[in-house]
Amino acid sequence: MKTVCLHTKDEIEAFLRRHPFLHLYALGDLDDFFWHHTTWYALKEHQQIKQLVLFYTGTSVPVLLGITEESTKLMHELLYSIIHLLPKRLYAHLSGNLAGVLASDYQIQSHGLHHKMALTDSSRLxxxxxxxxxxxxxxNVSELEKLYYESYPGNWFEPRMLETGYYYGIRQGAALLSVAGVHVYSQQYGVAALGNITTHPLFRGKGLGRIVCAKLCQTLLQTVDYIGLNVKADNKSAIACYTKLGFERIATYEEYSLELK
Known part of the structure; x- marks a missing residue:
């Protein structure tokens, strides 16, 4: 087995297409809009990719995606081989117990189990x-940032994502009450990952989130084939909302903050 840095989109895509819903974020990041923020590490045997990691630097804190549908053994080997290439501070999405690979070098804070959900029944929209x-x-950047500050302070909102055209909201008068957008969107690769979805605390329980997400999904389905999202496993109200919209859970992973010791 050999660890290599990949630079060919077609080769990466072929591997990710084996499970497009699981690798939705990574597929979207092949798009030119995100590509220059990415570094791809692979474990290869006889020129075949056996495992793949994405390191994304387009957010305020860089993110490592180490998600696998198989045994974590090969991913463990790949992560161990690139520890010396990682920055002092990062965020990570990891399957199973993979965080243990980094524990000797990093202080690790878990942000809990998360579900990957896929839109598999769009008729519910x-x-x-x-x-x-x-x-x-x-x-609308200022009012979006105000809403996130009041209702979702731990958000991953990047203003440049508004350039995709896939952010929608519900107002009462001039006030923005609920919003749904995307973390990743690529018409070329046919994928979108919903994100930064929130409703002002004073207006929750009225179904606003369901309505705004429905509009977003209806619009996205005109240009993409795969829509998914990540949600914290203990966020029962959000999971219930997404289930009613036609999403189902396809995988579970854990999110972490890492700081070099």
Whole structure:
């Protein structure tokens, strides 16, 4: 087995397409909009990719994606081989007990188990009245940041994602009450990952999140084939909402913050 850094999109895509919902974020990051923020490490045997890791630097804290649908043995080997290449501080999405590989070098804080969910029954979006939903743009950055500050302070909102055109909200008068957007979108690769979904605390329980997510999904389905999201495993209300919209759980992983010792 040999660890290599990959630079060929087609080779990476072929590996990721084996399970597109599981690797939704990584597939989207092949798009030119994200590609220059990515570094790809692979474990190869006889020129074949056996395991793959994505290191993404397009966020305020770089993110390591080490998600596998197989045994974690090969991913363990790959992660161990690239520890010396990682920065002092990073965030990570890891399958199983893979965080243990990094424990000798990093202080690790878990952010809990998360589910990957995939939109597998889009018929459930039919009949949802989304007429009150509005599209958001770069001109709405200030009010979006205000809503996230008040209702979702631990968000991963990146203003440049508004350039995709896939951020939607619900208003009451001039006030923005609920929003749903994307972490990843690629028409070329046919994938989208929902993210930064929140409703102001004073207006929760009214179904606003379901409506705004429905509008977002309905619009995305005009250009992509795969829609998914990540949600914390103990967020029962969000999971119930997504299930009603036609999402189902396809995998569980854990999120971590890492700081070099």
């Amino acid at each position: 039919d009949g949802i009245d989304t007429s009150g939903v509005v599209q958001l743009s770069a001109s």
